Amino acid sequence: MTGHDKSEHWIARGISAGTHHLPAALMVAALVYIGHHHLHLLKAIDGYAFLGIGNRTAFSQYTGSHPTVAVVLIDQKSNEDYYRERSPLDRCQLKQDLEAIYNLSKPPKLLVVDLDLSPVLPLNDSVNEKTKECDEQLKTLLMQDRTKITETVKNITHTVLITPFEMLDYEAQKKNEDWKESLKPFVSFADDPTINVSFGLVNDLDCNHKSLAAVAFKVYSNSLVGLEKCPEKESEESKRHVPPLIISPAQYLSGLQAVSLCQLPSRLGDNQCKGFTLYNARYYYPVVFVGSSFGDSDTFLTPLGIMYGVEVHAAAFMSLVEPTDEISWFAFILDVALGLLMGGLIDLSWRYYFSFRFSSSAVKRQWAPWLILLLAIGFTIVVVVLTIGSYGLLRHCSIWLSPIPIALGMLIESFFNGAISTAVKEGYEQRQAMIRRLQASGPDSFASKLALEAEQRPHYAHTLQERAKRFVYLDCLRLWRAEKHCASTLLFMRRLTFLLVLLLAFFWDEIVPPVMDFFFH
Known part of the structure; x- marks a missing residue:
C-alpha cells in the first residue's frame, strides 16, 4: 500500500509521482550507455542505422551548391x-x-x-634510366x-x-x-x-x-x-576510447x-x-x-x-x-526522459495485464494479451519518432543521435524491468487484499501472523525527502533492526551496484583503466 503526504505541496507530489520510475530509467540508460559508448556492443547495428538514415539525409540535403573540393580521378x-x-x-x-x-x-x-x-623499384638496365628520369622530374x-x-x-x-x-x-x-x-x-x-x-x-x-x-x-x-x-602521439592515453570523426554523408x-x-x-x-x-x-x-x-x-x-x-x-x-557531432550525453538524458515518459504506459499496460490475467473473469483473462499489444504499439510509435528525430538532427543540425541505444533501453525497460516490477507490485496488492479479507473474517489466532505479513510492505508517505532517505539508508536500516540481516545486506548491495553503474557511465576512463592496470599489470 502506498500513499502521499496530504500536507506536501502539489508540485512536490507531482514530481514525486513522476520520479517513481527514475531509478529503473537511470539504471537501464547507464547500462546501455556503457554498452554502446564504451564497450561498443551496438556498433554494428548502429552503423547500419547510420547507413540508412545517412543515405536519406544526404539526398535531402543536396541542393546543388558549389562544392569546396574537386576530386580528380x-x-x-x-x-x-x-x-x-x-x-x-x-x-x-x-x-x-x-x-x-x-x-x-x-x-x-x-x-x-x-x-x-x-x-x-629498379628493373632491368634498359628501363632504369627512363624510370630514374621520370622519378627525378616528378620530384623536381x-x-x-x-x-x-x-x-x-x-x-x-x-x-x-x-x-x-x-x-x-x-x-x-x-x-x-x-x-x-x-x-x-x-x-x-x-x-x-x-x-x-x-x-x-x-x-x-x-x-x-x-x-x-x-x-x-x-x-x-x-x-x-x-x-x-584527437591524440597527436601514440601513447597509453591515446589508446583509450576517443570518439571517431563522423563522415557526413x-x-x-x-x-x-x-x-x-x-x-x-x-x-x-x-x-x-x-x-x-x-x-x-x-x-x-x-x-x-x-x-x-x-x-x-x-x-x-x-x-x-x-x-x-x-x-x-x-x-x-x-x-x-563542417563537422558532424555525436552528442552522447544528450542521448543519455533523452533515454532517461523517455524512460520516465514511457513509465506511465509501461506501468498501466502491465498492471492491467496481470490484473486481468489473474482475474476470476474469463472475459478479462481473454483481454489480457491485447494490453501487451498496446504497449508494443506505443513502443513502435516512439521508435519511429526517434528515427525521424535522428534524421532531422542529422539533416538540419549535423548532429548524429543514434536511435538504436535509446530504443534498446526502452525495450529493456518495457518488456523486462517493467514487466517484473509490475508483476511484483500486483502480487503484493493481491496479497494485501487477501490479508485485509482475512483480518475482517478470520479467527484472532491469525492476527500476529497477518501483522507480520503486512509488515512486508509497510505504508509510507512518499514525499521527496522520505524517498531519498529510504533509498540511502532507511530501507536497509529497517530490515537490519528487524534482524533480517541477509535481506538488509542484499538490499545494500543492490543499491551500491546501482550507484557504481551510474559512476561507470560517466567516469569510465577514470575508473576502469586504473583498475585493469592494478589487476593485470
Missing part, C-alpha cells in the same frame, strides 16, 4: 589510355597531370595526392615554389602526400626514407592514410592527427580546431565534385578523351584531391554506396571543415 579509361595499366603508375604521366593542376589559371590552395609517389615538380602572384592576390598551393608504404627490402626502404626527407621542406606527409572498415562499413575515421584528412585539414586551415580531442554530394582527368585543360583535343566536356570552372576550387578510381581494391561501402578511397578521404576532410 584516374578512372579506368585514363588508366588504360594514358597509364597503360602499369603498376606502379607511370611517373612521367603523373608529373604531367599534377603539373596541369598546378598550372591552372586559378590554382587550388591545397593539392592532396592519395597515391604513393615514392621512387619506383614537387619541390618547386608554388607561389603565384596575380594583380589582386597572392596564391600559394600547398601539397599533401601520403608516406611511402613500408618495404621489406632494406635498400628500397632506405631510398624511400631519403626521398621523404628531401621533400619534407616542400610538402606535408600523412603517415596514416588507411581507412578502417567496421562491420563492412565506413561511416567514420579514427580520430588521428596522422590521417590524410587530418593533415590536409591542418595545412588548409593552419589550425588544430576540430582536432583538439551529405559531403559526398554537396561538398565534393568528382571529375575525370580527361576534363583537365591539358587533355583538350586528345583522341582518348573524346566525348568528355571541358569545364574549367570545376577546377577553380580551393582544394583538389587526386586519386585512382579503377579496380575494386580501394573501394568502401558508405551511406552513398560504393566509394573509392580518395572520395572517402575528401569527404572526411570536408567533415572536418
Whole structure:
C-alpha cells in the first residue's frame, strides 16, 4: 500500500509521482550507455542505422551548391589510355597531370595526392634510366615554389602526400626514407592514410592527427580546431576510447565534385578523351584531391554506396571543415526522459495485464494479451519518432543521435524491468487484499501472523525527502533492526551496484583503466 503526504505541496507530489520510475530509467540508460559508448556492443547495428538514415539525409540535403573540393580521378579509361595499366603508375604521366593542376589559371590552395609517389623499384638496365628520369622530374615538380602572384592576390598551393608504404627490402626502404626527407621542406606527409572498415562499413575515421584528412585539414586551415580531442602521439592515453570523426554523408554530394582527368585543360583535343566536356570552372576550387578510381581494391561501402578511397578521404576532410557531432550525453538524458515518459504506459499496460490475467473473469483473462499489444504499439510509435528525430538532427543540425541505444533501453525497460516490477507490485496488492479479507473474517489466532505479513510492505508517505532517505539508508536500516540481516545486506548491495553503474557511465576512463592496470599489470 502506498500513499502521499496530504500536507506536501502539489508540485512536490507531482514530481514525486513522476520520479517513481527514475531509478529503473537511470539504471537501464547507464547500462546501455556503457554498452554502446564504451564497450561498443551496438556498433554494428548502429552503423547500419547510420547507413540508412545517412543515405536519406544526404539526398535531402543536396541542393546543388558549389562544392569546396574537386576530386580528380584516374578512372579506368585514363588508366588504360594514358597509364597503360602499369603498376606502379607511370611517373612521367603523373608529373604531367599534377603539373596541369598546378598550372591552372586559378590554382587550388591545397593539392592532396592519395597515391604513393615514392621512387619506383629498379628493373632491368634498359628501363632504369627512363624510370630514374621520370622519378627525378616528378620530384623536381614537387619541390618547386608554388607561389603565384596575380594583380589582386597572392596564391600559394600547398601539397599533401601520403608516406611511402613500408618495404621489406632494406635498400628500397632506405631510398624511400631519403626521398621523404628531401621533400619534407616542400610538402606535408600523412603517415596514416588507411581507412578502417567496421562491420563492412565506413561511416567514420579514427580520430588521428596522422590521417590524410587530418593533415590536409591542418595545412588548409593552419589550425588544430576540430582536432583538439584527437591524440597527436601514440601513447597509453591515446589508446583509450576517443570518439571517431563522423563522415557526413551529405559531403559526398554537396561538398565534393568528382571529375575525370580527361576534363583537365591539358587533355583538350586528345583522341582518348573524346566525348568528355571541358569545364574549367570545376577546377577553380580551393582544394583538389587526386586519386585512382579503377579496380575494386580501394573501394568502401558508405551511406552513398560504393566509394573509392580518395572520395572517402575528401569527404572526411570536408567533415572536418563542417563537422558532424555525436552528442552522447544528450542521448543519455533523452533515454532517461523517455524512460520516465514511457513509465506511465509501461506501468498501466502491465498492471492491467496481470490484473486481468489473474482475474476470476474469463472475459478479462481473454483481454489480457491485447494490453501487451498496446504497449508494443506505443513502443513502435516512439521508435519511429526517434528515427525521424535522428534524421532531422542529422539533416538540419549535423548532429548524429543514434536511435538504436535509446530504443534498446526502452525495450529493456518495457518488456523486462517493467514487466517484473509490475508483476511484483500486483502480487503484493493481491496479497494485501487477501490479508485485509482475512483480518475482517478470520479467527484472532491469525492476527500476529497477518501483522507480520503486512509488515512486508509497510505504508509510507512518499514525499521527496522520505524517498531519498529510504533509498540511502532507511530501507536497509529497517530490515537490519528487524534482524533480517541477509535481506538488509542484499538490499545494500543492490543499491551500491546501482550507484557504481551510474559512476561507470560517466567516469569510465577514470575508473576502469586504473583498475585493469592494478589487476593485470
